[in-house]
Amino acid sequence: MKLDIRWIRDEFPICRQRFPVPGHEAPQPIRYFDHGASTHPPRIVIEAHKEFLEKYYANIHRGHHNLSMIASDLFDRVAETVARFVGADLESQTVFMASNTTCALDLAAHAAGQRDGIVLTTVMEHHSNDLPFRARGETLAVGMKKDGSLDMDDLAAKLRAHPVKLVAVTAASNVTGWMPDIHRIARMAHEQGAWICVDGAQILAHRRIELRPFGHPEHIDFFAAAGHKAYAPFGSAFLVAPKEAMDEIPPYRPGGGTVLAVTDNDVVFTTGADRHLGGTPNIPGAIAMARALDFLSDIGLDAIREHEIELTKQAMERLLAMDGVAVYGPPDPEARLGVISFNIDGIDHDLASAILNNEAAIATRNGCFCAHPYLHFLLGIGDVSNLVDALRRGDETDLPGAVRVSMGVFNTSEEVDFMLDWIERVRDKKWLGKYDLEKRDYCKPVFFEFQGESGLSGMSDHATARV
Numbered sequence: 001m002k003l004d005i006r007w008i009r010d011e012f013p014i015c016r017q018r019f020p021v022p023g024h025e026a027p028q029p030i031r032y033f034d035h036g037a038s039t040h041p042p043r044i045v046i047e048a049h050k051e052f053l054e055k056y057y058a059n060i061h062r063g064h065h066n067l068s069m070i071a072s073d074l075f076d077r078v079a080e081t082v083a084r085f086v087g088a089d090l091e092s093q094t095v096f097m098a099s100n101t102t103c104a105l106d107l108a109a110h111a112a113g114q115r116d117g118i119v120l121t122t123v124m125e126h127h128s129n130d131l132p133f134r135a136r137g138e139t140l141a142v143g144m145k146k147d148g149s150l151d152m153d154d155l156a157a158k159l160r161a162h163p164v165k166l167v168a169v170t171a172a173s174n175v176t177g178w179m180p181d182i183h184r185i186a187r188m189a190h191e192q193g194a195w196i197c198v199d200g201a202q203i204l205a206h207r208r209i210e211l212r213p214f215g216h217p218e219h220i221d222f223f224a225a226a227g228h229k230a231y232a233p234f235g236s237a238f239l240v241a242p243k244e245a246m247d248e249i250p251p252y253r254p255g256g257g258t259v260l261a262v263t264d265n266d267v268v269f270t271t272g273a274d275r276h277l278g279g280t281p282n283i284p285g286a287i288a289m290a291r292a293l294d295f296l297s298d299i300g301l302d303a304i305r306e307h308e309i310e311l312t313k314q315a316m317e318r319l320l321a322m323d324g325v326a327v328y329g330p331p332d333p334e335a336r337l338g339v340i341s342f343n344i345d346g347i348d349h350d351l352a353s354a355i356l357n358n359e360a361a362i363a364t365r366n367g368c369f370c371a372h373p374y375l376h377f378l379l380g381i382g383d384v385s386n387l388v389d390a391l392r393r394g395d396e397t398d399l400p401g402a403v404r405v406s407m408g409v410f411n412t413s414e415e416v417d418f419m420l421d422w423i424e425r426v427r428d429k430k431w432l433g434k435y436d437l438e439k440r441d442y443c444k445p446v447f448f449e450f451q452g453e454s455g456l457s458g459m460s461d462h463a464t465a466r467v
């Protein structure tokens, strides 16, 4: 089924955002290709958020007045929406609310930290699905194949050779968009008596997922994701985790809301969703996240995936054929989300991304995408000791990286063509601005004024280039 793109774009106020660019009298529409970092809320989600703030704002679970009871009910229903969306089973799994994916993954690492054994991560993990485990014990990273996909033989060998308690793997790389077969990995992990923790940050809004009931040989034990990558505001995320195990381990962040009883020298902690995350959660954020998931379900995850595959094919085909452009990761668009990282010969990734922004209002991201080991691997940087030494000295001049475009539900084929035309233009060095290649300070040459109606008005130091 085709998406009604015009209706979808109408739903997103950000699609009407414009910025000044050289060569045009009027500000030009933003072409947003940074969905991998964060997505914008559609009107319906903004309204759900605002409605809570205006009509039902109250703390949850502790009040017997109308506002608190309505707020509690709305908040408690978020777990059901999340479970429905990711195919979790609330009989055997608990949905914990968190503030971002990192916090959700840290809770999974806390659970793993209670067990003996080592954690297998992979070279392609975002730091958030690696460092929380490193902080709590021994980890070992599964290697990659030359094309940037996971080396399943290495995974099998490491599972056999070590007392593995958990395999931490992303459902889709935030660098290449490549999607490992998480259910096959789950089966392999379970056969060795290990858990699997899947980082769902990238996949949540782009491809249907089915965690499968606890006890299924290919079920996912831990699954973390955040609303800000699924068209909800910042500050809400979740972890789906095995109920029984989570009820038995010490609370992750004890405090208000996590207890049944406290005496001078004793504490009885509660079980379930309140056990681990003391303090008031982001109630409107969670409610808005649930609304965003419903919005995606209403559009249809399969239709969204189909649309994004089309855009990815269009972009990959041209990028792979483009002289002077290196694209990273497996080339098959069907094996990826709409996430593509590349470099342009002889043009620093910072500069390329800045020109796309400054001269065409094309939003991309560049750098190492919080996945340094994977970037080093993809860029073929074998020995990183010089780089690390330089960074320790405070010298950031030779930071490696790439430019990343990442697609979302409101992107169009015309936007993809426009973006590709501009990549060619950058490759051909046909930019207008004067950029200080020595100082590498590309992003802040001039100021412009926000046109906000609220207190956001003011001067920005992130602006268009001087031309």
Ligand SMILES: Cc1ncc(COP(=O)(O)O)c(C=O)c1O
Binding pocket: 036, 037, 100, 101, 102, 103, 126, 128, 129, 170, 172, 173, 174, 199, 201, 202, 226, 237
């Ligand atoms: C694959 C992946 N995992 C984890 C994260 C961290 O997400 P958050 O910022 O919600 O903590 C990101 C963010 O870019 C990501 O892409």
